[in-house]
Amino acid sequence: MGGVTVNRLNDCPAPAKLNLFLHIIGRRADGYHLLQSVFRLIDRADTLSFEERGDGCIELASPIPGIPPDRELCVRAATLLQKTTGCSRGATIRLDKHLPMGGGLGGGSSDAATTLIALNRLWGTGLRLNELAAIGLRLGADVPFFIAGRDAFVEGIGERITPVELTPARYVVIVPPVEVPTAAIFAAGELTRDSEPIKIADFASRPTRNDLQAVACKLHPAIGEVIEWLGQYAPARMTGSGACVFAQVHDELMAARIIKSCPPHWRAWQAGSLARHPLYEWLDS
Ligand SMILES: C[C@](O)(CO)[C@H](O)COP(=O)(O)OP(=O)(O)OC[C@H]1O[C@@H](n2ccc(N)nc2=O)[C@H](O)[C@@H]1O
Numbered sequence: 001m002g003g004v005t006v007n008r009l010n011d012c013p014a015p016a017k018l019n020l021f022l023h024i025i026g027r028r029a030d031g032y033h034l035l036q037s038v039f040r041l042i043d044r045a046d047t048l049s050f051e052e053r054g055d056g057c058i059e060l061a062s063p064i065p066g067i068p069p070d071r072e073l074c075v076r077a078a079t080l081l082q083k084t085t086g087c088s089r090g091a092t093i094r095l096d097k098h099l100p101m102g103g104g105l106g107g108g109s110s111d112a113a114t115t116l117i118a119l120n121r122l123w124g125t126g127l128r129l130n131e132l133a134a135i136g137l138r139l140g141a142d143v144p145f146f147i148a149g150r151d152a153f154v155e156g157i158g159e160r161i162t163p164v165e166l167t168p169a170r171y172v173v174i175v176p177p178v179e180v181p182t183a184a185i186f187a188a189g190e191l192t193r194d195s196e197p198i199k200i201a202d203f204a205s206r207p208t209r210n211d212l213q214a215v216a217c218k219l220h221p222a223i224g225e226v227i228e229w230l231g232q233y234a235p236a237r238m239t240g241s242g243a244c245v246f247a248q249v250h251d252e253l254m255a256a257r258i259i260k261s262c263p264p265h266w267r268a269w270q271a272g273s274l275a276r277h278p279l280y281e282w283l284d285s
């Protein structure tokens, strides 16, 4: 490339999350639900690369089939960062999608968070963690958690984030063959919306659940089948608004054994907990 400087960031991970529990404790006037949840980062991820461009355009070089570019969360994140900071630079974004969509693993939100963190660095826009999180919340309720970059007790609709230290753990995650639109689960009439609020100090010693699970299983019976099957080996629960189901296991060997016996029409993998977001050090608090 003889003397030409190409400004790019390659192979930036966008990790998934699990909701270890998820309680709905109320509803805001605008219809959004107030929740309490422990969000945990895991070491399964999408991968993104960013190349700066001088013409100000934002281009997704690897469009996701079925998602128009102007609805895609990386493109929306990049455009919002440009508008908020008045930045005139553009970017070509490459997204290698590994996380299932509508899986409750927060894949789209994590892609958006990684885009904000990486472009803030590439463009030199200098926003701090809280400023990026505020932009992120406009894109999705889970984005601020990924920007905060560590396991957390999350409240409000996703904007009140208190870091927690969790013991390292290994999980089996199963992807049922269904895609669950988050809005449909929250809109269900039979959803329980009055769980008793718990204090952060109490979550480890109190019984917990995912309040969205019953509704998701009713709409998509395949999720219930997975919970029952995985539950033979360890307590199994849905993450987020579904569809993925997870269980904590003792070690890699136990995970491998469970995955080996998993029915072939379900995708199953193991994941380890992740103490920090891989891009954690790119942000100033
Ligand atoms: C359930 C969780 O997955 C927990 O991690 C998230 O809170 C969902 O976050 P998300 O997928 O980023 O969802 P968003 O794209 O923000 O919202 C999708 C739709 O779900 C409903 N929604 C979402 C979050 C929330 N706390 N209350 C809601 O009622 C709203 O109708 C919203 O229009």
Ligand SMILES: Nc1ncnc2c1ncn2[C@@H]1O[C@H](COP(=O)(O)OP(=O)(O)OP(=O)(O)O)[C@@H](O)[C@H]1O
Residues within 6 Å of the ligand: 064, 067, 071, 072, 073, 074, 100, 101, 102, 103, 104, 105, 106, 107, 108, 109, 111, 142, 180, 182, 239, 240, 241, 242, 243
């Ligand atoms: N980069 C992206 N990756 C995934 N989904 C995207 C992306 N951009 C836009 N979307 C849209 O967002 C929807 C939700 O995707 P996502 O993977 O975040 O859902 P989810 O796994 O159910 O997350 P959550 O845990 O927040 O409920 C998709 O169904 C898709 O229509």
